[in-house]
Amino acid sequence: MPFISPRSWPLAIKLSLTITAAVTMVGFMIGAVMVIQNWYRFHEVLGENAILLAESIAITSPKAMIRKDFWSLYLSLKNMSSRTSELKSQQQIISAMVLDAEGKVQAHLQPASNPMGLVFAPENEAEEDLFKQAMNARVPLVLSSGGYSSSGFLEGVVPLFSDQKYLGVVRVRLSVAQLYEKARYSAFIVLTLTFFFVIAGSVLGTLVARRMVQPLTAVTQGLEAVGRGEMTEFDPIPVKRRDEIGRLSATFNQIMAELAEKKMLEDEVAMSEKLVALGRITAGVAHEVNNPLAGLLNCIDTLRKHPDDKELIGRYLPVIDQGLHRIKEIVHNLLVGLKIEEGDDHVGIDHIDKLHDLMIAEIGDRDIEIIWENSADKNLQIPGKLEQIICNLLKNALDILTENGTVIFRMYQRQSYLIIEVSDNGPGIPSSIRNQLFDPFFTTKPNGTGLGLWIVYRLVHNMEGVIEVTSGINAGTTFHVAVPVISKQAA
Amino acid sequence: MRAFYLLLLFWMIPVYGVDNRPPIRFGLTAVVVTENLRFLDQWSEYLSEKMGRKVEFELRKSYQEVMDLLDAGNLDFAWICGYPFVQSREPETIELLSVPEYRGAPLYHSYIIVPQDSTVKNLGELEGKVFAFSDPDSNSGFLYPLALMAAQDKKPASYFRHTFFTFNHAETVQAVSERFADGGAVDSYIWEYLAIFKPEITEKTRIINTSPSFGFPPIVSRLGVNPSTVHLMKTTLENMDEDSSGKALLAQLKLDSFGHYTDSLYNDIRAMANKIQRVDAEFNQIPSE
Numbered sequence: 001m002p003f004i005s006p007r008s009w010p011l012a013i014k015l016s017l018t019i020t021a022a023v024t025m026v027g028f029m030i031g032a033v034m035v036i037q038n039w040y041r042f043h044e045v046l047g048e049n050a051i052l053l054a055e056s057i058a059i060t061s062p063k064a065m066i067r068k069d070f071w072s073l074y075l076s077l078k079n080m081s082s083r084t085s086e087l088k089s090q091q092q093i094i095s096a097m098v099l100d101a102e103g104k105v106q107a108h109l110q111p112a113s114n115p116m117g118l119v120f121a122p123e124n125e126a127e128e129d130l131f132k133q134a135m136n137a138r139v140p141l142v143l144s145s146g147g148y149s150s151s152g153f154l155e156g157v158v159p160l161f162s163d164q165k166y167l168g169v170v171r172v173r174l175s176v177a178q179l180y181e182k183a184r185y186s187a188f189i190v191l192t193l194t195f196f197f198v199i200a201g202s203v204l205g206t207l208v209a210r211r212m213v214q215p216l217t218a219v220t221q222g223l224e225a226v227g228r229g230e231m232t233e234f235d236p237i238p239v240k241r242r243d244e245i246g247r248l249s250a251t252f253n254q255i256m257a258e259l260a261e262k263k264m265l266e267d268e269v270a271m272s273e274k275l276v277a278l279g280r281i282t283a284g285v286a287h288e289v290n291n292p293l294a295g296l297l298n299c300i301d302t303l304r305k306h307p308d309d310k311e312l313i314g315r316y317l318p319v320i321d322q323g324l325h326r327i328k329e330i331v332h333n334l335l336v337g338l339k340i341e342e343g344d345d346h347v348g349i350d351h352i353d354k355l356h357d358l359m360i361a362e363i364g365d366r367d368i369e370i371i372w373e374n375s376a377d378k379n380l381q382i383p384g385k386l387e388q389i390i391c392n393l394l395k396n397a398l399d400i401l402t403e404n405g406t407v408i409f410r411m412y413q414r415q416s417y418l419i420i421e422v423s424d425n426g427p428g429i430p431s432s433i434r435n436q437l438f439d440p441f442f443t444t445k446p447n448g449t450g451l452g453l454w455i456v457y458r459l460v461h462n463m464e465g466v467i468e469v470t471s472g473i474n475a476g477t478t479f480h481v482a483v484p485v486i487s488k489q490a491a
Numbered sequence: 492m493r494a495f496y497l498l499l500l501f502w503m504i505p506v507y508g509v510d511n512r513p514p515i516r517f518g519l520t521a522v523v524v525t526e527n528l529r530f531l532d533q534w535s536e537y538l539s540e541k542m543g544r545k546v547e548f549e550l551r552k553s554y555q556e557v558m559d560l561l562d563a564g565n566l567d568f569a570w571i572c573g574y575p576f577v578q579s580r581e582p583e584t585i586e587l588l589s590v591p592e593y594r595g596a597p598l599y600h601s602y603i604i605v606p607q608d609s610t611v612k613n614l615g616e617l618e619g620k621v622f623a624f625s626d627p628d629s630n631s632g633f634l635y636p637l638a639l640m641a642a643q644d645k646k647p648a649s650y651f652r653h654t655f656f657t658f659n660h661a662e663t664v665q666a667v668s669e670r671f672a673d674g675g676a677v678d679s680y681i682w683e684y685l686a687i688f689k690p691e692i693t694e695k696t697r698i699i700n701t702s703p704s705f706g707f708p709p710i711v712s713r714l715g716v717n718p719s720t721v722h723l724m725k726t727t728l729e730n731m732d733e734d735s736s737g738k739a740l741l742a743q744l745k746l747d748s749f750g751h752y753t754d755s756l757y758n759d760i761r762a763m764a765n766k767i768q769r770v771d772a773e774f775n776q777i778p779s780e
Contacts (some may be wrong), residue, residue: 068653068655069656070653070655071655071656071671073655074671075662110673112606116621116652116653117621117652124529174670
């Protein structure tokens with residue numbers, strides 16, 4: 001699976017990931033704080049317990065020390081130790097001792113290695129330091145082994161006084177091993193809870209994110225449908241809430257409904273326009289065909305009455321011929337205009353230049369000049385229909401001109417478009433009829449069929465091109481045609 | 492026949508009737524392992540039944556306390572050590588009642604013990620060390636080691652680095668076994684008793700000196716106690732080995748029986764005490780509660 005940039009991930013995934021990350025971070029931060037707090041609390045309690053145990057020994061110690069009742073002292077240490085080890089959840093006593101003012105052992109839990117009556121002998125420098133601190137203590141205090149090792153300890157130190165005379169000190173040392181175990185256990189509990197909390201939070205976050213994003217996804221899909229023009233097939237987004245997303249969904253549904261209605265109206269308008277155009281064509285065909293038909297029928301009727309009148313035959317036959325040709329021309333042009341989609345052949349661009357000669361022949365002895373500028377690529381292949389377009393436009397221009405006429409033909413490429421411009425210096429097109437220029441059977445010429453520009457329009461439109469007209473009264477007319485030939489050739 | 496039942500009734504009244512007389516008070520000291528309270532209940536029940544009167548044991552920490560109670564008339568009988576028995580009192584307040592027989596004789600010893608892994612072989616090597624005594628009025632736990640030292644012209648106060656009293660032979664064994672003390676003096680009867688019931692303690696000790704035999708700690712009666720009660724107590728004790736429940740109690744005490752002996756059994760102790768009294772009165776650091 002290729003890597004997809006997070007920027008393009010679905011919002012539902014990003015949102016749920018963000019919520020999950022946030023929940024995880026918060027969860028583990030709270031967990032860590034709890035674990036640390038627990039550790040300090042346990043530490044504090046252990047220190048207090050060490051002091052309490054030392055205090056319990058200190059209560060009877062001065063009396064026993066004065067009476068040199070070392071056995072009682074030792075027994076009280078022993079009893080404390082065995083009592084504490086019986087209570088399983090309690091701390092473990094590593095060592096306990098009673099020292100006199102000179103540091104001599106009065107009683108020690110490990111009497112074998114700490115003989116009674118001798119000055120307490122610390123094992124190492126750290127112990128020596130603790131021993132000094134304990135001997136200097138005049139108020140109860142907690143000493144620590146320092147560091148965070150499970151072999152560490154906390155020591156409760158309680159100085160002994162009798163009648164304000166310093167007698168010595170009680171030292172009770174508790175292992176932090178159980179503290180570690182407790183802290184580890186509580187950390188395990190907290191982290192397990194946090195883990196489940198994170199999972200629950202993530203699931204909830206994902207659900208919430210999906211719920212929140214669902215309407216947005218629907219809106220996006222709706223907008224995409226609008227882009228494809230399929231707004232009528234859009235199912236309204238269910239609106240379950242009244243928050244921003246609910247309002248957005250409702251508004252979107254409303255917009256979509258209005259757009260669908262508009263599209264329907266547009267379709268109806270387009271349909272009625274089609275019908276209008278069809279009516280216009282039908283009427284035009286009827287009118288254009290009917291005009292010569294009346295004359296033709298008249299001629300035929302006269303000829304039938306005077307079958308032997310050679311002069312009449314000689315006069316009427318050309319009229320009938322002309323009328324029939326006109327009908328043929330109309331029908332042909334109509335067919336050309338209606339069947340344009342069938343031809344899709346391409347020709348070389350030199351075909352266009354041949355039109356130049358054809359037009360010069362068309363001009364004959366009229367005082368009209370043609371300026372021919374073809375700067376398009378000589379190897380370009382163009383749709384065959386372009387020939388018809390240019391021919392029609394040139395013929396139109398020549399038809400409108402009388403004396404001192406100039407027709408300018410320009411053809412060039414701009415980006416992927418081939419641009420054709422046909423200008424004349426004729427009288428121009430009145431703005432009142434400019435809207436009807438491309439309508440079928442609309443003509444200003446006495447013998448025109450009104451189909452030439454209609455065919456041009458149809459062909460340009462069929463090629464996905466654009467046609468524009470610029471014209472002014474006595475300022476001539478220019479037709480601009482742009483068709484995407486290059487891309488077509490490439491394809 | 493009627494007269495017989497009446498006689499029987501009168502005979503039974505002192506035994507089973509409501510007895511308003513004060514109980515017989517029997518003092519016990521560290522000469523027995525006194526922690527076994529259930530045993531003491533059984534023994535007092537046994538004695539009460541035999542004596543036809545309630546017998547209560549009184550436990551005290553030191554011999555001194557028990558002797559004081561005897562002197563004050565607050566105890567009727569007591570199981571004490573030979574040393575307080577031979578100490579002279581003016582006027583005399585106690586007399587010998589009965590002596591336990593242990594392993595065939597009314598005798599026992601004093602053991603000088605050291606920790607099992609100690610290199611010490613005799614009392615002389617304990618100089619400068621910590622020594623545990625049992626009770627300042629104990630023969631085996633104080634008088635004998637004192638006499639041993641006196642024989643070498645030594646005084647405990649300067650001889651040992653530290654000494655202390657445990658007031659309990661069993662605790663003296665414990666102090667030595669746990670190396671709180673480098674040596675100690677105990678009653679052989681107690682040490683052997685512990686060797687049976689708590690071998691894990693005695694295994695950690697080693698006997699480096701066994702004293703000559705001494706008269707076993709005796710049971711005494713207070714002068715002034717009704718002679719018939721004294722007599723009844725004496726026969727009750729000395730007949731304990733003749734009934735099964737008495738035998739069971741003796742077995743628990745690890746004693747053979749109680750027997751009648753004369754004062755002369757304690758002459759050795761008396762001689763030793765007389766010698767020591769001249770030695771030193773300065774060493775008398777007796778902690779008292």
